Amino acid sequence: NAGVTQTPKFQVLKTGQSMTLQCAQDMNHEYMSWYRQDPGMGLRLIHYSVGAGITDQGEVPNGYNVSRSTTEDFPLRLLSAAPSQTSVYFCASSGTGSPDTQYFGPGTRLTVL
Amino acid sequence: GENVEQHPSTLSVQEGDSAVIKCTYSDSASNYFPWYKQELGKRPQLIIDIRSNVGEKKDQRIAVTLNKTAKHFSLHITETQPEDSAVYFCAARFGNEKLTFGTGTRLTIIP
Numbered sequence: 411n412a413g414v415t416q417t418p419k420f421q422v423l424k425t426g427q428s429m430t431l432q433c434a435q436d437m438n439h440e441y442m443s444w445y446r447q448d449p450g451m452g453l454r455l456i457h458y459s460v461g462a463g464i465t466d467q468g469e470v471p472n473g474y475n476v477s478r479s480t481t482e483d484f485p486l487r488l489l490s491a492a493p494s495q496t497s498v499y500f501c502a503s504s505g506t507g508s509p510d511t512q513y514f515g516p517g518t519r520l521t522v523l
Numbered sequence: 524g525e526n527v528e529q530h531p532s533t534l535s536v537q538e539g540d541s542a543v544i545k546c547t548y549s550d551s552a553s554n555y556f557p558w559y560k561q562e563l564g565k566r567p568q569l570i571i572d573i574r575s576n577v578g579e580k581k582d583q584r585i586a587v588t589l590n591k592t593a594k595h596f597s598l599h600i601t602e603t604q605p606e607d608s609a610v611y612f613c614a615a616r617f618g619n620e621k622l623t624f625g626t627g628t629r630l631t632i633i634p
Contacts, residue, residue: 443621450532452612452626453567468621469524500566510555512622514566 411436414515416501422521423491431486431518433501441504442484443468443512444476446497453500459484491522525550527615529625537633542603544628546613547595555616556596558587561627562609570611571598600630608632 417432435442443458455468459478473495475487484503488495498519502512526549536542548556557572573580573587573596580587584603589596596615600607613625 445624450626452529453624455621455623458621469623510616511557511569511572514568516566 413437414501414503414513416499416515416518418518419516420519422523423488424523425492427491428487428489429491431488431499431501431520433484433486433515434482435484435503435513435515436482437503437505437513438481439503439505439513440481441510441512442478443502444474444484444486445500445502446470446495447500447517448497456486456499488520491520493522496520496522525553525615525617525620525623527613527623527625529613529628531628532626533629533631535631535633536603538603538605540603542598542600542607542630544598544611544613544630545595546597546615546625547593548615548623549594550615550617551591551594553615553617555622556587556589557614557616557622558585558598559612559614559624560609561612567612603632605632605634 414435440461444456445453454470457476459465500517501515504510504512529546554575559567560570561567584601586599610627612627614622616622
């Protein structure tokens with residue numbers, strides 16, 4: 411199993427550009443989530459999903475959209491990037507419908523100029 | 524929602540000594556408390572967790588204790604080694620809801 415994979419590893423955007431961060435898992439996990447990590451602020455939940463077709467907002471959802479059309483994939487979309495979205499983004503999944511024992515992806519380092 | 528506070532933000536200990544990191548949570552109904560270790564440039568990885576029906580759990584050199592009355596839980600690392608240097612995050616979960624993370628502790632082991 412590849413576990414949780416994320417692409418790209420690094421990305422530089424200009425203010426106002428849009429992009430999609432990809433996340434996939436091959437463990438048939440129901441629960442998937444997106445976090446952003448900023449220095450001194452820990453991991454903050456952006457959006458999460460308890461199963462295909464179901465998504466919900468986390469702590470810091472503004473400026474981000476998600477969808478969950480399959481169990482395996484959970485892409486994160488930035489519609490109009492802002493410098494405040496410069497961060498490291500982690501996708502995570504867990505085997506039940508709840509955030510138990512989460513497995514994290516390798517992360518995407520995003521810089522918005 | 525749940526609020527998790529973590530202390531200290533940085534911690535330096537001599538190799539071989541013990542390290543203790545403490546977290547407090549706000550929701551008395553929280554029932555799951557994991558600890559994650561994140562090495563520089565790597566992803567967070569679960570190292571130990573505890574549920575609300577247990578007071579202490581050990582795994583070799585690491586242990587976690589939970590005081591439900593005081594709403595705090597702690598990570599204990601004994602006989603510290605250089606490879607223990609990392610950032611450690613605590614988290615708490617209420618029911619089946621989302622995890623709330625602490626802000627992290629940067630642990631440095633001094634050879």
